[in-house]
Amino acid sequence: MMNYKNDFPILSQKIHGKPLVYLDSSASSQKPACVIDAITNYYKNDHANVHRGVYELSQRATRAYENTRQHIKEFINAAHTHEIIFTRGATEGINLVANCFGIKPADEVIVSAMEHHSNIVPWQLAGAVLKVIPISDAGELDLDQYKKLFSTKTKIVSVSHASNVLGTINPLKEIVEIAHQHQVPVLADGAQAFPHLSVDVRVLDVDFYVFSSHKAYGPTGVGVLYGKEKLLNQMPPYQGGGDMIESVTFEKTTWNKLPFKFEAGTPNIGGVIGFDAALYYLQNAGMEKIVQHEKKLLDYATQQLSSIPEIKIIGAARNKLGVISFVLNDIHPHDIGTILDHHGIAVRAGHHCAMPLMQRFNVPACVRVSFGVYNTIEDVDVLMKGLRVVQEMFSHV
Amino acid sequence: MSELRELYQEMIIDHGRHPRNFGVLSDANYKKEGFNPLCGDKIIVYMNEKNGIIQELCFEGCGCAISMASASLMTEVLKGKSLKDVEQLFSAFHQLVTENKLSDILGKLTVLGGVSEFPARVKCAILAWHTLKAALANDSNAVSTE
Numbered sequence: 287m288m289n290y291k292n293d294f295p296i297l298s299q300k301i302h303g304k305p306l307v308y309l310d311s312s313a314s315s316q317k318p319a320c321v322i323d324a325i326t327n328y329y330k331n332d333h334a335n336v337h338r339g340v341y342e343l344s345q346r347a348t349r350a351y352e353n354t355r356q357h358i359k360e361f362i363n364a365a366h367t368h369e370i371i372f373t374r375g376a377t378e379g380i381n382l383v384a385n386c387f388g389i390k391p392a393d394e395v396i397v398s399a400m401e402h403h404s405n406i407v408p409w410q411l412a413g414a415v416l417k418v419i420p421i422s423d424a425g426e427l428d429l430d431q432y433k434k435l436f437s438t439k440t441k442i443v444s445v446s447h448a449s450n451v452l453g454t455i456n457p458l459k460e461i462v463e464i465a466h467q468h469q470v471p472v473l474a475d476g477a478q479a480f481p482h483l484s485v486d487v488r489v490l491d492v493d494f495y496v497f498s499s500h501k502a503y504g505p506t507g508v509g510v511l512y513g514k515e516k517l518l519n520q521m522p523p524y525q526g527g528g529d530m531i532e533s534v535t536f537e538k539t540t541w542n543k544l545p546f547k548f549e550a551g552t553p554n555i556g557g558v559i560g561f562d563a564a565l566y567y568l569q570n571a572g573m574e575k576i577v578q579h580e581k582k583l584l585d586y587a588t589q590q591l592s593s594i595p596e597i598k599i600i601g602a603a604r605n606k607l608g609v610i611s612f613v614l615n616d617i618h619p620h621d622i623g624t625i626l627d628h629h630g631i632a633v634r635a636g637h638h639c640a641m642p643l644m645q646r647f648n649v650p651a652c653v654r655v656s657f658g659v660y661n662t663i664e665d666v667d668v669l670m671k672g673l674r675v676v677q678e679m680f681s682h683v
Numbered sequence: 684m685s686e687l688r689e690l691y692q693e694m695i696i697d698h699g700r701h702p703r704n705f706g707v708l709s710d711a712n713y714k715k716e717g718f719n720p721l722c723g724d725k726i727i728v729y730m731n732e733k734n735g736i737i738q739e740l741c742f743e744g745c746g747c748a749i750s751m752a753s754a755s756l757m758t759e760v761l762k763g764k765s766l767k768d769v770e771q772l773f774s775a776f777h778q779l780v781t782e783n784k785l786s787d788i789l790g791k792l793t794v795l796g797g798v799s800e801f802p803a804r805v806k807c808a809i810l811a812w813h814t815l816k817a818a819l820a821n822d823s824n825a826v827s828t829e
Binding site: 617618620621628636644650651680 | 686687690691696699700721723724725745746747748749801803804807
């Protein structure tokens with residue numbers, strides 16, 4: 287099996303005297319040395335504002351920034367580079383579309399029961415009525431019910447490509463086909479899926495696709511909104527400021543063209559350049575190999591966790607990412623999280639920003655382990671040892 | 684490991700799993716809901732007070748072993764105490780779980796001293812107390828520890 291752990295400096299440390307086992311990549315991934323170096327190098331040697339200066343440094347910064355846009359275009363196979371909009375993260379991408387897509391009160395937006403709060407609340411703020419695709423006990427979308435949710439008021443479908451709690455990979459291509467039969471566009475929240483799957487926006491034919499750098503081995507504070515040119519051109523700007531304008535007078539201002547229309551103010555240049563290095567890291571490792579590696583971890587961990595009868599795994603979709611949520615008897619996830627932490631193991635305990643989903647499965651909270659490229663079979667073994675200590679501590683009373 | 688054993692002492696796991704005074708007090712003259720949005724812990728505290736003395740105190744809710752044990756022990760310790768005692772115990776308890784500062788008045792609440800080594804868990808231990816204080820202050824908003 288491949289071992290990528292040494293590429294990530296943070297993972298060589300000890301926590302509470304034990305080697306760190308990081309199992310919370312769905313919340314945020316760790317960064318390989320090449321990403322950290324790219325950011326350091328940029329600030330040491332190449333920093334200036336972009337799209338402004340005639341001098342060498344600004345041109346270097348602009349080139350690196352715009353090369354990343356081109357890189358992302360190729361990475362997700364978009365038709366045009368100007369369809370790649372830099373944001374602060376997946377959340378801002380969804381907010382941008384929710385704000386600028388012309389949602390009027392009583393317009394309907396179709397979401398699913400497994401959405402992260404960030405794909406629920408922006409639509410509510412925009413005044414939309416949410417129609418919710420139900421999910422099965424296994425954690426899969428009910429596509430028959432989905433087809434029945436369309437009405438003349440349906441403005442857009444907004445669903446996650448993969449669930450941050452259940453790990454379910456949704457059949458995005460099919461979801462898009464159904465929506466397009468109703469002439470309704472689709473936004474996919476790719477925050478979870480992007481670093482773990484090959485994403486081809488043209489094969490998917492998805493209209494908007496958002497993702498975050500920090501979950502894909504890049505720095506925090508950077509994300510991408512991909513949108514089809516035609517739709518982006520129809521939308522008004524999101525925020526006003528520098529870069530997004532063509533000309534300004536006190537009487538009238540005209541907008542810059544895509545993608546700059548949606549990028550007001552000095553962007554996170556260093557973050558974007560760091561993200562570029564993360565994309566190269568993914569490419570050098572090879573997406574196919576990464577998918578296989580994480581599938582092995584998922585299968586092994588599922589089998590190991592299932593061997594403890596007191597553990598109940600939430601989410602048994604046929605098509606899953608390396609994400610496993612579970613409950614262990616009536617032991618609260620926070621207690622499990624604290625005990626595992628003392629064994630060097632970082633897991634997420636809580637409602638995972640998906641309260642409606644927790645209600646659906648009737649648990650107030652659960653423990654989640656999620657894998658990144660750097661995890662190993664040994665990490666799963668350490669987790670299992672930690673869980674046996676948890677059981678032991680709670681077995682006396 | 685010793686810090687962990689200190690945190691998860693037998694009495695805490697016992698109270699966490701089998702909380703005392705757990706249930707609804709239908710004729711309560713004080714009632715308050717407390718919520719920790721970060722982890723989803725939720726409790727409702729019910730109290731009957733007469734002439735400045737706590738006659739009945741109970742709670743219901745769900746949460747981690749620390750928050751449930753803390754609520755359970757709080758109800759045990761405060762029953763029969765005066766509202767003035769509540770003030771004193773609250774500040775002593777707060778110092779216990781944040782600074783591990785011991786005080787004679789704490790009695791069996793001292794068992795929660797291990798929480799001070801776990802800053803992320805202080806809000807679990809203090810939720811019931813904040814909720815009770817808000818009930819006494821007659822604060823109309825639900826309590827949140829965030």
